[in-house]
Amino acid sequence: MMLGAGDPLLSGKIDLTVVLIVIGKTVAVFAFLLVAVMLYIWFMRKVIADMASRVGPDTAGPWGILQSLADGIKLFFKEQSVPDSADRRVFFLAPYISLMTAFLAFSIIPIGGQVSIAGHQTYLQLADLPIGILFLLAMSGLGLYGVMLAGWSSGSKYPLLGSVRASAQMLSYEAAFGLAIVGVLVQAGTLSTRAIVDKQAWTGVGSLGTWYVIPAFVAFVIFLISAIAETNHPPFDLVEAEQELVGGFHTEYTGIRFAIFYLAEFMNLITMSAIAVTLFLGGPAGPSLGFLSATGAVNTWLMPVFWFVAKVMVLLFGTVWLRASLPRLRYDQLMDLGWKWLIELAFIWVMVSGVIIVGRNEGWNLIAVVPLSLLGGLGILGVLRASMPNRSELVEEIL
């Protein structure tokens, strides 16, 4: 299996130009993500400040836009302390695990459409893996190690609690997260992000209906909730919960290593928003400027990227809003929400949408089959519910 098998760039002869284009795309995506994080942090601080009747950062650069850069430079030159009891090797390694997986996950995102660079046709996307979505799941699973090992290797109590929370939280939400994605995959019939985006391509206002947010609305909601939990974003930020665990897993980190965790966290947030856009909101699909040539630079390069960024921005604004206003859930409530609601709902959804798709292909009577499958799903759920131990009964048993 070749990397980026779907990309027309790599289907022909691979010469120096192709290699240079790939390197150029890698650097561009790297820079895009770094700049996006920088701007997102600034944007977040400005919006939260506005919601709280404050001014926010306003000194570094125009409207304080360089604040994140200034913070980064400051953190880079700060002293880095390592606790005596830390497992030094793991302690140094952990931030880079987080950072690496955060970067890699973004490589499968289709940022724009098909363009021509130096006579070669290529996608505005770093890698179009045939297993695209699985790669994302793998990376977000590996990202957990960064957080878990950081807390464990600090040799301190608060980080340890934070990392225990992190492993439990990310593992349980990985399930709901994966199932929500399956809700789209059964409809799209492919794992490649490019193919999924192509199925939602813009052909007029009517193509809004092909965006999976509409046929897979339940999956979209589950995806949003579990993605927020997966990235440890408020109101699910138990892992760092400043008011409870001081800083959670990164309590003992200082200087650039702390900055790397910070960076990785926001990269994951941007990646998750981008994935949501790719899977549910059509990715770069959107109306192009009709008065310009359909093959001109504006409509092939700029407009798809514009639509992609705009959709991501809308989702990111939502995350900022959550961060500003909601109280944090408690650990057991978070687990309840994940295991007792989201996973079951996602299962039923996958079952029903699977039945619809198979039924359509086989020519079944959908009106009869769909309620039946729904009932079946609910029945299984009921059995599961009944077999679950009740927490208050458990406590009574112990006492």
Next chain:
Amino acid sequence: MSLTEEELKMQITGDSSGTDSGDDVDEDVAEQAVIAPELKRLSRQTGEGSQELRPLQEIVIAGGPWPELEGDGQTMIINMGPQHPSTHGVLRMMMELDGETVVRAKPVIGYLHTGMEKTGEELTYVQGATNVTRMDYVSPLSNELVFATAVEQLLDVELPERAIWMRMMLVELNRISSHLLFQATNGMDMGAVNMMLYGWREREEVLRVLEIITGLRMNHNFIRPGGLAADLPDGWQEAVLGVCEQVEAGIADYDKLLTENPIWQSRTVGVGVITTEQCMALSITGPVLRSTGFPWDLRKTQPYLAYDQVDFDVIYTDNGDCYDRYRIRLFEVLESVKIVRQCVAKMPGGDYRVQDKKITPPPRARIDESMEALIHHFKLFTEGFRVPPGETYARVESPRGEIGCYLVSDGTGKPVRMHVRGPSFYNLQAISPMMEGRMVADAVAIISTCDPIMGEVDR
């Protein structure tokens, strides 16, 4: 560590016969090599010292003993504080955790002890207000009021009407600012970050009004024995009524943001429950007591100042959990606004302090004209006034509960003993029983809704 080094060595080596057997030099050296790193390791652990937690068997929770711990029964002792984002200053909570569950908790205090009660014995009654105002720095005027009331009880003076109503208005404004601060920090402790800034925003407006009237935002030293430091400035009605509207708008916002919020309710309803009996046993007062269904508010039950002449309600609820303590403080602000409005409407004219040259200083202009006034002024601010011998106890309802001041005078210009009953100190005792068996996140909510001010706890 409560053990001596020798006992420790014995424990480590398991040698109960003591040093008698250790005649052989080589053996000693070998033993040292084993012991030294072990000692070093142990000495690095945070010693409990005299702060040992109660034995597990003595803990009674939900009517029964603590259940057997699951798994290998290992617990972890974690120190929350004195440096921790949500221990409201320098409270230290020693908590034994079984996973995320608090098995037992013990508040450790004294990190802000500055000996203010002892200092009070070295200050004249005129200077005393500057001292007590720094105890509960979030509601300084209540402290000043209780101290001034105690001194006036000993002096047996009758205050002019205007002074009484002015005091009432100031104390109620202060209660508003204190409860707003609670809303801010409580929101932050639960993770609702913007709530913190909303609370501070409205509180700042109240402090601005207090600054217009008293000249300072905090530590006013404005309510003094014999009356107040100054009369109300021009335009005070507009400032006070204006801030009342701002506060009401703010409270409506908080209500909308939090009260019906499902996450907020799931975090607070049924968390940190305490009963009236437990409150009585621990002499807990204020919103914590009122949340258990017992409408005890000194402003109603034992009216002081002119609280019997204003119309307001005592807010109380029945569940005694964090949610109720949050709601009580939310709605008490509205009652205080009601009182402040009535004070503005009914503010009587007349003098703002007792016209007794031995107690209150002469007006500045008189000092230039009258030799006698100059002497009074000089005497008052150097050695203060003399208070008849005796002892007294005064109490008022501060935002946190009953604040009391016990004064003993021997007839000189300084008290022999001054003791302040800080409600935070007593309310802090409720934290341990509330926390046991709850989760770490609940511990934060419980500390927060008990609203301790460490300056008042340690005095």
